[in-house]
């Protein structure tokens with residue numbers, strides 16, 4: 001037998017070997033293509049080439065593949081890169097991961113390692129005890145009537161004193177502009193005011209480049225780049241301070257310096273006045289909540305706690321509502337019947353008030369607007385895909401097995417387009433699906449995971465709805481929005497669902513008294 005094998009090997013040529021390897025390659029591709037569920041996995045390169053081929057329409061392609069695979073598939077990344085796991089849109093799997101067996105699906109080291117330089121151990125980048133403590137603190141402060149009133153007042157100021165003034169100028173000039181960019185500026189100013197008590201001024205009339213905002217954006221984008229690069233590339237770049245890692249370090253320094261200075265200045269004010277009674281932002285509230293020990297000395301939060309806490313908070317609330325509003329305005333102008341119903345509801349709510357200013361109670365009454373915003377987020381969720389890392393081997397409710405260290409993705413974008421969840425009209429923009437007997441009816445968290453679900457449910461959900469309703473109603477009441485002809489509206493491939501080319505629009509004032 002051994003002699004025969006030697007005889008065969010001695011006669012093999014280079015071409016024989018090449019043909020054998022090619023045959024094996026084709027066999028493995030065909031086996032994968034026809035015998036397994038999910039996207040095509042290539043030998044050595046895993047799912048990578050398939051994703052690259054479908055990059056131009058990656059979200060819709062992903063939805064098609066997930067539906068064809070019955071809701072869940074296994075994937076694997078490049079050989080030796082250690083990337084493997086599953087992708088799912090099965091609500092029972094999502095519930096299992098986000099609630100039932102929550103502790104086995106943390107954010108995990110893969111995510112945290114890439115964001116640690118920017119976010120430290122802030123709430124958005126922590127698990128276990130550290131996350132839980134920050135969550136309790138944030139919940140307490142954010143749900144206090146003081147914070148709610150302060151943030152509402154801040155929203156009113158930003159909308160009436162800045163956004164509407166700017167829109168008036170743009171409407172009069174008839175100029176075409178990027179509405180998404182304005183909304184991003186608005187929410188950045190708003191979240192910084194709520195978190196730090198500082199308005200960076202991005203939405204000023206001249207639309208300036210604000211170094212802190214620019215650095216924040218760059219630091220986020222460059223941290224995300226670490227998810228696309230293998231560690232053996234970004235880690236040496238970081239060590240030697242080269243390329244993108246050098247730029248990341250510089251951007252993070254600007255962000256941290258700004259936040260550190262804000263914390264220092266606030267401490268000085270607290271030291272001088274003994275209280276921060278006239279400040280209702282999150283940072284001031286946290287500082288005032290620091291314990292005072294028996295000797296009358298303050299026990300400060302450790303290290304960079306306050307800075308990391310606020311930066312995480314800004315990251316969480318920065319672009320999510322602005323991109324949601326951009327998709328909402330785009331969908332509304334394509335659906336004039338929806339627009340008419342929203343307008344009718346705004347007029348009904350405002351009644352005969354002279355100021356045409358929206359109150360908190362007024363916004364709460366706007367059920368149809370709430371439905372239209374929820375519907376828009378269903379089709380275009382601000383966070384399209386979420387990821388968790390498996391702690392210990394586990395089995396999902398649909399029978400899928402996952403190994404320790406695997407990464408589990410759930411596609412919120414695809415879940416919003418599943419017939420078995422939303423019905424045959426799942427691809428249509430229909431706010432009515434959220435209303436029953438004149439009341440807004442929420443969807444099951446695990447089918448509509450737009451704000452996450454379970455113990456890590458988004459802490460800013462109420463804040464976000466109030467902000468979105470305030471902006472949407474104030475703008476639609478005064479202007480009809482026209483998207484520039486032939487402007488291509490497509491999603492950008494990143495962790496937040498930006499419009500890749502922005503939203504180029506012109507404004508037409510409505511024929512009413514714009515007080």
Ligand code: HEM
Pocket residue numbers: 123124135138312313316317318320321324381382383386449450451452455456457458459460461463464
């Ligand atoms: C349309 C707007 C928003 C959407 C769709 C949204 C969605 C989400 C999602 C999907 C998560 C989970 C992220 C993760 O764990 O990786 C999350 C977490 C969070 N969100 Fe929001 N968010 C929105 C607005 C906001 C706003 C305005 C704020 C702040 C005022 C905020 C504060 C937070 C915080 C602090 C967390 C972390 C919660 C935790 O880990 O316990 N969000 N949000």
